[in-house]
Amino acid sequence: MQPPKQEPVDVSYDYRKDSTGEAPHADASSPSLKAAHRALWNKELPTKKLLSLNASGPDYLNATIDGLEFALASDAIATSHPGRAEEVRNDVGPDVIEDFVRHGGTIGGRMVWPLRRIHKPTVNQARGTRVTISDRIDLTLEALKLWYTDSNAETPLTDVFNDYADWFAQFGVGKEGWEGFIDFFLLQDILDGSGSVRMFANTTPTLIPTDAVEFAKYLEAQLSFVRARNQRIFDWCIDNDVPVVGGKAS
Template sequence: MVKTIDVNFDFTEDTPYYWDNFKTGATFTDPDIWSPTLRKYQQLLYSKKLPNGEMFNLQQGDNPEYDYLYWKDFRFGSDSIINTYTHNIKLQWLISEVKNSIKDFTNFQEKYLRESYTIGGEMIFPKRRWSINQCRGTNSQIKDRFDFTLECIRRYYKNQDSPLNEVLNKDDEFFKLFNDFKGYVDFFYLNDLVTEDYNNIKFYLEFDNFNRNPLPQTVEEWHNLYNAQMEFLRARNKRINQSINK
């Protein structure tokens, strides 16, 4: 078990064949499953006292694909919460313009991946069939936006409807562990994405109650989305470092 967390550690480095696949254009080997350091870091970071008073003593299962982490009857998977949509098929019309706006996009993309796959860019969610991970990625009003996901969780604690209402309610026993939205945010070091009073999300782009397409629609929006996510990632890494490496 690791004793400290290096918030600058790049989880692609110990993910087998990740960069070999990247260079050939093949499907990536997923650090969220195959990086042993990420798995250890997630276990260490969240094995602490829950807001409800219980100890969240996470354990590693035998197979990271199926038993990544578990506690009592809960099973958890790791999920990257930073996304630039460069491989989104329906957005290639925009991505081609984005690539033209960035000098040496291949180098830019590699630097982005290495930074986004640090601990500040990762979360754990309950794992089961049609889990939060899957639903937030496939829901047309969310499209893997973590700021939108967090807004749905905020509304869950307020008993308000949201595009992820059904899946969040199915994980009711998990969310009860944190008592309220503040407890959830504090536990997972998400403070830099909410206002000080915990009443609002600091959205990456202008928010209109889930009515607009969550994906960027212009090159400027893409850059704004990228910059906002990286700002959050760096702030969260700093927060984690200050908390756990005292």
């Protein structure tokens, strides 16, 4: 019997289209998004171990690495901060917001994080609820970089990363672990030429810009990253014989 045909990863696909439920949430209910995560992250880790993903259990995705098991959840990493920045969202207008959501919600704007019911908050929850991170992936990754490379550093997410240290250790330790994590998840485009995390906006006076012009620049900075990551994902799929559509070469 032939194995089921693998649907191509579409780097231009809006995962809201096949989300289900009374309040559709792509990270929870889009089968296309789950399939894309499996196609992209079911591969060899920087430590040469194999990350094997399946969706047969009660969790969103189940990862097995050398006998260790992890539950993973999908997370949007591009955000216009609905519910938190409504005034400035209204100022930039619904067309700008819809364009952002449409393009920011593609696979380049998605990530998976570990979760355990005994460890709360999860990475997803802490990113979204701690005001010193405010759901910004640039600040999240800056905190993760410090966690990997400076054992004395205290960040708003240090306690959460410590709870899930066994997951992050799968990518290596120290500087090599940080670089391994970035490379594995194809996040290189959030780094500048010196290896520092690019900030999408200033962190003062507020983490979320309140001026409409600055907020629009902040949204565009996120989209620039998402577009670059989508192309990187597309190229990686081509190089690794993973079916893919939607990139510049498609």
